[in-house]
Amino acid sequence: MYCYGTVTPDLFWLGDSDRRLALFENAYPIPRGVSYNAYLVMDEKTILMDTVDRSVGEQFFENLEACLKGRNLDYVVINHMEPDHCATLIDVILRYPGVTVVGNAKTMTMIDQFFDFDMTGQSLIVKEGDTLCTGRHTFTFAMAPMVHWPEAMVTYDMSDKVLFSADAFGTFGALSGNLFADQMDFEHDWLSDARRYYTNIVGKYGPQVQALLKKAANLDIQYICPLHGPIWRENVEWYIDKYQKWSTYTPEVKSVLVIYGSVYGHTENAALVLAGALSRRGVTNIAVHDASVTHLSELVSLCFQYSHIVLASATYNNGIFTPMETLLSDMKAHNVQNRTVAIIENGSWAPQAAKLMRAELEHMKNIRLLEQSVTLKSSVKEAQRVALEELADALVADLQG
Numbered sequence: 001m002y003c004y005g006t007v008t009p010d011l012f013w014l015g016d017s018d019r020r021l022a023l024f025e026n027a028y029p030i031p032r033g034v035s036y037n038a039y040l041v042m043d044e045k046t047i048l049m050d051t052v053d054r055s056v057g058e059q060f061f062e063n064l065e066a067c068l069k070g071r072n073l074d075y076v077v078i079n080h081m082e083p084d085h086c087a088t089l090i091d092v093i094l095r096y097p098g099v100t101v102v103g104n105a106k107t108m109t110m111i112d113q114f115f116d117f118d119m120t121g122q123s124l125i126v127k128e129g130d131t132l133c134t135g136r137h138t139f140t141f142a143m144a145p146m147v148h149w150p151e152a153m154v155t156y157d158m159s160d161k162v163l164f165s166a167d168a169f170g171t172f173g174a175l176s177g178n179l180f181a182d183q184m185d186f187e188h189d190w191l192s193d194a195r196r197y198y199t200n201i202v203g204k205y206g207p208q209v210q211a212l213l214k215k216a217a218n219l220d221i222q223y224i225c226p227l228h229g230p231i232w233r234e235n236v237e238w239y240i241d242k243y244q245k246w247s248t249y250t251p252e253v254k255s256v257l258v259i260y261g262s263v264y265g266h267t268e269n270a271a272l273v274l275a276g277a278l279s280r281r282g283v284t285n286i287a288v289h290d291a292s293v294t295h296l297s298e299l300v301s302l303c304f305q306y307s308h309i310v311l312a313s314a315t316y317n318n319g320i321f322t323p324m325e326t327l328l329s330d331m332k333a334h335n336v337q338n339r340t341v342a343i344i345e346n347g348s349w350a351p352q353a354a355k356l357m358r359a360e361l362e363h364m365k366n367i368r369l370l371e372q373s374v375t376l377k378s379s380v381k382e383a384q385r386v387a388l389e390e391l392a393d394a395l396v397a398d399l400q401g
């Protein structure tokens, strides 16, 4: 049975959620599921904004058919050619043979790459600022390259001030009846997934997100309709401000995130001794994570959130303990920058981790390494306890500075 939702009297949500998928992009755990959103505007001409992942295709077509109420589909706009939004595009064309596919030149190239379908006479190529009128609604298009693929664009309904934002402003998490962010406790229940989605999916492309935000700043936005997660119609500025912070690599929390890589628990012990020392000095919201336990996508997200990061690692076969090594490479891949970092190392015969971690961090932009570091030779002794207290002093001084 169809279950589409109403956004405005003539704008409908046709999406569905996948609660079974374990890994989004076969990489990111999504215990809360994920929604794939598509939207239909019923005007003199009917216009569909994007399609959906194959996993929810059946429900999507039931919704589309019910929503169209026997009318034909005139346009389908492809804001983003990634298969989680476009896998069902050809099925749309086959079901509605007269439909015109709207996208930019790069979109059309990608359609050719992904599918074997001759679109001659069925496509409309749009550029920055072009408009398309469907009756009461006039839509304009803005390119958003690398948010999150090169062909990405957004569509703005100038009549009702709706931004169809593609992957921007999306989040992991299945929708449960409520379509709007103001119908949920977004900050409490969704924000950490929204941050994890942003930082891992587009975190690398801060300057490109900034370029899109500058375009959006010129628009009167009453609704944001993303391709994943809830729709925004209230407090839109709050969410845009989060995007400002994330895309400029500005920390949200002025506190210390401690991540440790530990085989037998002694490096973990050092991390906790430090965390306790920080707490006694009045630092709040300290976070401690085991790099072997907390998923990388969560750790990357936390690195975007916190101003100060302490990395503590055992030496492992003359290298960095592998989960910590993987984290460092992921931090680099996601462009983590503008952070203050301190290092703790451990090793029973030739500790190397500090030197090697430092070398990795030097490849990242604007990472300020605290001079103070702590070396353990197997376990925390009195000398290291004192050194950890001193590291806490240095971190507190830096936080206050």
Ligand SMILES: Cc1cc2nc3c(=O)[nH]c(=O)nc-3n(C[C@H](O)[C@H](O)[C@H](O)COP(=O)(O)O)c2cc1C
Pocket: 261, 262, 263, 264, 265, 266, 267, 268, 314, 315, 316, 317, 318, 319, 346, 347, 348, 349, 350, 351, 352, 377, 378, 379
């Ligand atoms: C597989 C393996 C390889 C190791 N390689 C080194 C090494 O190259 N150099 C060193 O000084 N210690 C090495 N160690 C020792 C650990 O770094 C050391 O025992 C450290 O105290 C472990 O800290 P943890 O208790 O937090 O796991 C190695 C330990 C393991 C299990």
